[in-house]
Amino acid sequence: MTSNLPRRRAERRGLRLWPVGTVLTLTFAGAIAVAAAVFFAGWDLLGAQGLKPERRLTSSTLFDLVKLSFGVVAGAGALVALVVAYRRQRVDEDGALRDATRLHTERFTTAVSQLGEESAAVRLGGVHALAGLADDAPTRDLRQTCIDVLCAYLRLPYTPEADLPSGDADARHAYLALREVRHTVIRLIRDHLRLAPEHPHSWQGHDLDFTGVVFDGGNFSGAVFSGGRVDFRDARFSDGMVDFGFARFFGGMVHFNGAVFSGGTVHFDHAEFSGGTVTFISAEFSGGTVAFDHAEFSGGTVIFRGGAFSGGTVRFDRAECRTVDFVDARFTGGTVDFSDADGVAPSGLVPSGGQPLPNGLSLPQAWCPPTR
Structure with a gap:
């Protein structure tokens, strides 16, 4: 190790x-x-215009010079x-x-x-x-x-529960023990990201590299990503529930580029994206549920450019959209639901030229192009 x-x-x-x-x-x-x-x-x-010259050195003057x-x-x-x-x-x-x-x-x-x-x-x-x-x-x-x-x-390297050999009790016990250790690491990171920046034990502003990590649960709720570089590139969310509820993303860079959401549930409920850049470029949404319910996209940029939505459910119920980018996103299956979202339609999401919406994509009536 x-x-x-x-x-x-x-x-x-x-x-x-x-x-x-x-x-x-x-x-x-x-x-x-x-x-x-x-x-x-x-x-x-x-x-003062000048000094009066002394013709003789008096005892007082001498004493002053000594002092x-x-x-x-x-x-x-x-x-x-x-x-x-x-x-x-x-x-x-x-x-x-x-x-x-x-x-x-x-x-x-x-x-x-x-x-x-x-x-x-x-x-x-x-x-x-x-x-x-x-x-x-x-x-x-x-x-x-x-x-x-x-x-x-x-x-x-980590094998999630779904990939364990069937009926192997020893492998399952080893998995549960390892999962406990891993979830403890996530919880400790979250707890330190909840501390105010001026707190002597706050980890805000530090780099966090989760590249390729397999997440089968974990709790980042309430964490504040306010600086440094946070990288979830190529991470896999395959089982359990990963909670980013009430997390705040402002300042710095947070990357989910190439991440795979293939199972379980990932919550961004009530998350606040108010600064910096959060990217889901070329991320794959192929299963499970990814929820941005009541999330607020009020500043900075959140980019889903080139994302592949091929299965599962991605929800934006009551989300407040401002600067969200879906340019070149591909919708080939599953459900992407913006029907109860508010704010401005994400760029690249609404088909141009009166084209119909892709199957599975639901938008508010105010965002839909006029029918001919």
Whole structure:
């Protein structure tokens, strides 16, 4: 398991400090420049025209010069102490980051090794450990690495229940255990995507790669896809129920290109597509039910271009359409129901030239071309 999972090295720049002599020189030069600027500004504001020359050096003047000398020395010492303290703080912070990164790497190695264990309970422990590591990661890149491993676990070869050997109890038990682990990964990702962006444990804005994943259930309801790149390319939704209900898609890119919806139920009920781009380009809808009931397409673009609707049911009951693209979509079977949808007809959906609607496609009367 460990050898097959990608590991992204944290791209953390090393600590770069200028030579102390250079820093002190620049600090003194800056201090003198600021003092001069303040002096001449005050001089101009006070309207001073000149200085009265002293013919003899009095004791008072001498004492003032001594105080001025000590003040300059004290100020120089303060500047030196400030520069040294700043450098020490930077070095300490960098050392703390190195220590945190080293500890993170050790825990990461342990958690990943658990994912390869035979026991489902141990694998579940590894999944939770990786999620906790992502929350505690000292850098954003290390958090992304943990997320990448969880997504990679879902991309591993997986046989859904419908393809199991008939009557093989051991295979079914192994399948149920593996499904529990996989659904736990999905649930943990969903929970972190529900957190507000400013929350320290939010995973919004991170990349999520579900390319080719077989989904036989799972719950993304209420997740917010607000940035980064989310990829469901060539995923298969073949069994069970996958719930995107009340999910929000705004900002970033979410791809379902080439995904296959061949069974089970996929819910996008009350989902909000309000920004960014969500693409179902060349997706195949050949079975099961895909429901966009009460979904709101109010911003950004949702693209079904080149989609193949050959079976099953795709519903848009009470969906609010604004920027939806069905150019070059093919309707050869099944049911695609927009009859209770509102808003603007998706581009490429209504046949031009008075052509009849494809079999299985239902549109609101207001969208239908006038009959001749």
